[in-house]
Amino acid sequence: MAKTLSPRQGGSEIRVPLESPATQKAPWTAGLRRGDLTLAEERWDLYVERGEDGERRRLKATLVEQRGLLNAALPSAGPVTWWIPYPTKDGFLALRTFHRSAHAEVEVIRTGDGFLRLEGLLHGVELHEDAVLLGLSRTTGEPDVETPLATAADRRFEATLTGVPAPIRTDETVWDLLAIGGARPAPAAQ
Numbered sequence: 001m002a003k004t005l006s007p008r009q010g011g012s013e014i015r016v017p018l019e020s021p022a023t024q025k026a027p028w029t030a031g032l033r034r035g036d037l038t039l040a041e042e043r044w045d046l047y048v049e050r051g052e053d054g055e056r057r058r059l060k061a062t063l064v065e066q067r068g069l070l071n072a073a074l075p076s077a078g079p080v081t082w083w084i085p086y087p088t089k090d091g092f093l094a095l096r097t098f099h100r101s102a103h104a105e106v107e108v109i110r111t112g113d114g115f116l117r118l119e120g121l122l123h124g125v126e127l128h129e130d131a132v133l134l135g136l137s138r139t140t141g142e143p144d145v146e147t148p149l150a151t152a153a154d155r156r157f158e159a160t161l162t163g164v165p166a167p168i169r170t171d172e173t174v175w176d177l178l179a180i181g182g183a184r185p186a187p188a189a190q
Contacts, residue, residue, distance in 0.1 A: 135161070
């Protein structure tokens with residue numbers, strides 16, 4: 001038997017062998033360890049699969065622990081990777097993975113009358129003096145927002161968004177934010 005991770009956007013499935021239970025009443029288990037697996041940036045659905053006939057069932061989520069993510073620190077070197085388990089709307093277990101060589105981690109969001117200020121930490125990229133924070137609309141893929149990005153020597157950054165365009169519909173309020181002005185864009189927020 002194996003636990004199967006199936007990417008939603010296509011690509012190869014990954015199988016992790018299930019470990020036999022220690023007693024008759026103990027559960028079958030499979031450990032997913034980042035040191036053992038490299039997962040692409042993706043949303044993964046999780047299944048258990050029988051080896052003899054390939055029959056598989058999607059895993060139900062009863063309790064999904066995410067407390068450790070609150071204090072997770074960025075690595076000092078190498079790519080930024082996160083694995084975030086979560087229950088889907090229909091109660092199944094899924095895994096959201098991130099794997100980025102360049103990343104801007106937003107740590108603080110401040111709001112005020114007519115502005116939104118983001119503060120955070122850069123990873124894997126050095127930005128130039130003329131760096132900007134660019135907001136790409138999820139609906140059109142076009143840039144809607146652009147503002148200067150201030151950086152400090154300790155990889156810290158700050159950007160203030162003012163005059164954010166009002167969405168035409170309420171479901172169009174999502175932008176992907178990119179820190180632009182280095183060797184490669186650094187995804188910052190969604």
